[in-house]
Amino acid sequence: MSKTFPPGPTSQELLRRIPSIQSDTLTFLTDISQRFGRVVGFHIAGLPIIVINHPEGIKHVLLDEHRRYSKDTLQYRALSTVTGRGLLTNDGESWLQQRRLAQPAFSRQRLAHLDDIVIPATEAMLEGWEPLAQSGQPVDIDAAMMHLTLQIVGKALFSIDLSRDAVNLTRATLTALDTIIYRARNVFTPPAFIPTLRNLKFRRALKTLNHAVAEMVSSRRNAGQPGDDLLGMFLRARDEDTGASMSDQQVRDEIMTMLIAGHETVASALTWTWYLLSRHPEESIRARDEINRVLGKRPPTVSDLEHLPGVGRIFSEALRLYPPAWVISRKALEEDEVLGFNIPRNALVVISPYVVHRQAEFWPEPEQFHPERFLSGPPHRFAYLPFGAGPRLCIGYQFATLEAQLIITRVLQQYTLEWAHPQAVRMDALVTLRPHGGLPMHLRKI
Numbered sequence: 302m303s304k305t306f307p308p309g310p311t312s313q314e315l316l317r318r319i320p321s322i323q324s325d326t327l328t329f330l331t332d333i334s335q336r337f338g339r340v341v342g343f344h345i346a347g348l349p350i351i352v353i354n355h356p357e358g359i360k361h362v363l364l365d366e367h368r369r370y371s372k373d374t375l376q377y378r379a380l381s382t383v384t385g386r387g388l389l390t391n392d393g394e395s396w397l398q399q400r401r402l403a404q405p406a407f408s409r410q411r412l413a414h415l416d417d418i419v420i421p422a423t424e425a426m427l428e429g430w431e432p433l434a435q436s437g438q439p440v441d442i443d444a445a446m447m448h449l450t451l452q453i454v455g456k457a458l459f460s461i462d463l464s465r466d467a468v469n470l471t472r473a474t475l476t477a478l479d480t481i482i483y484r485a486r487n488v489f490t491p492p493a494f495i496p497t498l499r500n501l502k503f504r505r506a507l508k509t510l511n512h513a514v515a516e517m518v519s520s521r522r523n524a525g526q527p528g529d530d531l532l533g534m535f536l537r538a539r540d541e542d543t544g545a546s547m548s549d550q551q552v553r554d555e556i557m558t559m560l561i562a563g564h565e566t567v568a569s570a571l572t573w574t575w576y577l578l579s580r581h582p583e584e585s586i587r588a589r590d591e592i593n594r595v596l597g598k599r600p601p602t603v604s605d606l607e608h609l610p611g612v613g614r615i616f617s618e619a620l621r622l623y624p625p626a627w628v629i630s631r632k633a634l635e636e637d638e639v640l641g642f643n644i645p646r647n648a649l650v651v652i653s654p655y656v657v658h659r660q661a662e663f664w665p666e667p668e669q670f671h672p673e674r675f676l677s678g679p680p681h682r683f684a685y686l687p688f689g690a691g692p693r694l695c696i697g698y699q700f701a702t703l704e705a706q707l708i709i710t711r712v713l714q715q716y717t718l719e720w721a722h723p724q725a726v727r728m729d730a731l732v733t734l735r736p737h738g739g740l741p742m743h744l745r746k747i
């Protein structure tokens with residue numbers, strides 16, 4: 302086994318840059334990838350950190366040798382304070398069992414009628430936009446996409462109507478995620494039991510979310526019929542060996558995971574799509590021409606989407622430039638070697654889809670919004686990772702892709718969205734990538 306630790310910034314440089322590494326992690330990751338190349342290594346507080354920037358190294362960690370890596374990292378430990386040991390943060394046998402259990406809810410057959418849920422929810426949002434469009438008042442697209450995607454995931458996976466509670470629940474989600482990112486970035490935070498203002502806000506947000514999930518479970522249990530949606534699958538599930546059903550805690554963790562992983566990510570991707578389209582009106586016009594040709598004014602169905610490849614390319618390119626999950630982390634369970642460099646046992650391994658998606662070696666003119674680059678597939682399977690890769694690939698990737706394309710199509714049929722300011726938006730790399738201060742946009746009816 303090679304003993305060469307990867308090149309990287311010195312301890313002095315790291316010490317000097319710590320505040321900016323915390324506040325602007327993406328600039329730091331981009332900078333070190335440009336200076337040190339494919340695999341970068343350094344230590345913080347004695348912990349070896351390895352950043353992998355090359356698709357072949359990423360394939361090694363996420364696919365070929367995935368068993369040597371776990372999700373026991375600061376990122377996922379912080380996330381599990383909200384999601385518990387749901388599918389996203391779980392590992393090993395227990396993860397595999399849960400993944401197998403949940404997978405049928407995301408089958409092609411199940412998703413074939415996703416438009417039955419996505420389109421009415423989108424129409425309701427668009428109706429609410431009419432008075433704003435008439436009065437010229439901007440709409441906060443970031444918040445609007447959060448409310449919409451939460452309602453969709455609630456209805457599609459758990460058959461519940463969250464339209465009344467969406468505002469409160471998305472606010473609670475954002476507060477909880479805010480604390481998660483704060484804890485993931487600041488190792489020396491006051492423990493959760495100390496009643497700091499942040500901890501109190503977090504507790505309140507968690508209570509709101511827990512209450513919503515507990516209600517979903519109890520009303521389904523009271524109904525006497527588990528139902529055939531994902532909640533029903535969780536309630537009916539029995540361990541093959543012991544025959545035991547999932548504990549209440551496990552059911553709670555899985556639902557919370559799906560609600561959170563299944564809406565904030567899609568909302569972030571859609572928000573950036575609207576931002577990019579407003580900066581590139583020619584792309585909106587092109588997509589609208591395609592939509593008019595295929596659908597006229599009729600709302601899209603899932604089966605229409607294959608005839609709207611331009612819409613698909615716009616969404617793929619938005620995910621390239623602004624991948625909501627901008628960092629993927631793993632812990633090395635044993636010593637390993639990646640592209641000739643040593644990965645010590647217990648090292649934190651970091652992969653940033655954002656950084657990889659902007660490498661000129663794989664993506665010509667990487668900063669430019671060019672949906673046509675997706676006329677052919679990505680230049681390397683592991684140079685495009687908005688949904689991760691390998692066995693831990695996002696379970697909701699087809700769900701998210703269909704949902705987003707349906708929403709983009711329906712909105713484009715009725716509105717042009719214009720970013721209310723001439724300057725570029727600032728980006729906050731939180732749990733997902735978000736526009737700093739929201740994204741107020743003006744609505745122009747078609």
Ligand code: HEM
Binds near residue numbers: 700
């Ligand atoms: C554009 C939208 C989305 C993006 C960008 C996204 C991104 C990701 C990524 C990168 C991972 C892998 C993380 C890792 O390997 O460490 C992941 C996993 C996951 N995602 Fe998504 N996701 C999206 C939508 C969804 C939706 C709609 C759902 C559910 C309805 C969902 C549920 C999950 C779950 C449960 C996992 C964990 C899967 C496992 O480890 O078995 N995601 N997602």
